[in-house]
Amino acid sequence: MKKLRELYSIDRLPIFQNRMYDTEAEAKDCPKGDVRLVEDLQTGLVYNASFRPELMVYDEHYQNEQAVSPLFQEHLESVAKIVERTIGRHDLVEVGCGKGYFLELLLQQGFDITGFDPAYEGTDTRIKRHYFEPSLGIKASGLILRHVLEHIQEPVDFLARLKDANGGSGLIYIEVPNFDWILSKSAWFDIFYEHVNYFRLADFDRMFDKVVESGTVFGEQYLYVVAELASLKIPEYNENKRVSFPEEFLHLLIEQNRTEQNRTEQNRTEQNRTEQNRTEQNRTEQNTAVIWGGASKGVIFSLLKKREGVLFNTVIDINPAKQGKFLPATGLKVQSPTDALSKLAPGATIWVMNSNYLDEIKKMSGNTYNYICIDHE
Helix, strand or coil: CCCEEEEEEEEEEECCCCECECCHHHHHCCCEEEEEEEEECCCCCEEECCCCHHHCCCCCCECCCCCCCHHHHHHHHHHHHHHHHHCCCCCEEEECCCCCHHHHHHHHCCCCEEEECCCCCCCCCCEECCCCCHHHCCCCCEEEEECCHHHCCCHHHHHHHHHHHCCCCCEEEEEEEEHHHHHHHCCHHHCCCCCCEEECHHHHHHHECCEEEEEEECCCCEEEEEEEHHHECCCCCCHHHCCCCCCCCCHHHHHHHHHHHHHHHHHHHHHHHHCCCCCHHHHHHCEEEEEECCCHHHHHHHHHHHHCCCCCCCEECCCCCCCCCECCCCCCEEECHHHHHCCEEEEEEEEECCHHHHHHHHHHCCCCCEEEECCCC
């Protein structure tokens, strides 16, 4: 029987925060699951004890490509430099390479790399549509595992299988969301059903005897580690590394709601004074607050806001694959910046889902609105 310490719980989150839907009704009726975040008092790892892996079936409707953004492209360039510095350029394998953007970036820079992802839909012959496993007879100098491990139940067992598949040796680059950042920011919008695991740098120090390099990237929102696969071990709980979970994790949500409700009431008063002849339809179209970012943070932000009585009707995203589609749970329609901004009222508020993109968003929107970064509150 595992000894667990419960940290946080929330019910009925969409099981896929990046799965897009064709209709509002379908989006609102999406599959949902509960989150019961616990700290394992034997391993020290943090995970969702209510996670059901059999629900997680990824298909063509799953859209998590961030490389549309120039800023995220810069992040990937920085990752490429870390890989080159710590592992090298030859005999590399990317496990779970998704749509292949990062792998293609490395190929363009002259890296020798092969990708593995059973859900890959493209035509690049360097990407194999199956799992990386021992029967392939491939032994790479290094493996790359970007934003995969947080989705995998029993992550240490998964790493052990990768170790075996690679002949028991080699280096591995792992990149995952940074749980320490989530805790320091009380980032309630960064807890997802889809992410079963939540890692800290200290976790990897206990999972590997030999860590070559580790640190944080992407404004400290992600952490990375380069370690020797041969040194993988089962982590042991360390009381000195006990998770310090904020007692008032949702206090920013409550404070933001009060601010938004006051702002909405002020806007209504001003509208009544100056726009008495405007129809209700036009009031709806003339938005006063929108969400910029139709990915993971935007899904959870809009859902928990709705549960607290704060409603939005517009979400902006620069990813063409998301535009015209609907977010899970809330059913909010995603619009392009051009379409959404053309209907945005002067002085309107843009809730920015990731402060890393603030300058990029200000530039695209002419820097003429009130911008609130949810992770700077």
